[in-house]
Amino acid sequence: MTAPLLSIKDLRTYFYTPAGVARAVDGVSLDVHSGETVGVVGESGCGKSVTALSVLRLVQPPGRIERGSRIELEGRDIMAMGDAELRAVRGDRIAMIFQEPMTALNPVFTVGEQIAEVPRVHGGMSRRAAWERAVEMLALMGIPSPAERASQYPHQLSGGMRQRVMIAMALVMDPALVIADEPTTALDVTIQAQILELLAELQRKLGTSILMITHDLGVIAETAQRVIVMYGGEVVEESPVRELFAAAHHPYTEGLLQAMPRVGQRRERLAVIPGTVPPPTAWPSGCRFRDRCPYAWDRCAAEHPPLYHIAEGHVSRCHLADEPERRAEKHEPLVVRAGER
Secondary structure, eight states: OOOOSSEEEEEEEEETTTTTEEEEEEEEEEEEEOOOEEEEEEOOOOHHHHHHHTTTTTTOOTTTEEETEEEEEEEGGGOOOOHHHHHHHBTTTEEOOSSHHHSSSTTSOOOHHHHHHOOOOOOOOHHHHHHHHHHHHHHHHHSSSSSHHHSSOOGGHHHHHHHHHHHHHTTTTTEEEEEESSSSOOOHHHHHHHHHHHOOOOOOOOOOOEEEEESOOHHHHHHOOOOEEEEEEEEEEEEEEHHHHHHOOOOHHHHHHSOOOOOTTOOSSOOOOOOOOTTTTTOOOHHHHHOTTTTTHHHHHHHHHOOEETTEEEOOOOOGGGGGGGGGGOOOOOOOGGEEE
């Protein structure tokens, strides 16, 4: 296999707060290859968005990417880049679609001006050429009357159109990698489907790699070739998408899959994972999911599980890989408060 386009090794991003050190991302490693879509999934608070911001080095104080973390894009060490070199990479070779377009877009500039700024800064285009490129991108996004829409402000557009503007800004320079952070959040299901179809079509045309960050496994099933499941600031399972849906190994992944609504489902209530993600200032000892896990036993509290090999391209951070017979001992999980860990 060729070298990955994006390689993250032992990423640790901590926030130094009065309540203690919040280890939001705590030893995450992942790769994204050229032309590939990799999904990152997990509950709110698991570290998905902080991982994305860390790749672009957009983490602000009191947050800090710790020494020893490695982030490489096309073989270049992002952690070693100076400010000028990093600004040249952002928006050109790597871009991000933020999850809240109404807050990510500037309300006092037209959407055409905001898209055109990217090729002006990174491509050295004239104002006129950049404006024409912005209109072209809006047309590519499937927005009707693109020249007219380019002259409008964000508040004049629907939520779906604003998201398309964000995608246009991310893709205007044909970047090698796009990080999509919850790109369909707060959109109705019809618009969600259109946005996902648009991303897939543009990827086929441009060959762009996508790191898709979401809490929705349905989005992952539609878009990704590989999926990374995060919990407690670390990777708990990684697998090809089809294998994950057919034979998930980690109990947390099992819980996520069981909580998905299904067509024809007659259950009155969806399955839920009891409890909540523990605070990053107080990760539990051993397995971080043990307080919510129906299979947990003494070893889970005493020993932090490594990533066990399950199958080709499939790893899981669960001692059940070492002691599979424990699956027969399913019981109610012990849900405790943070102060009792």
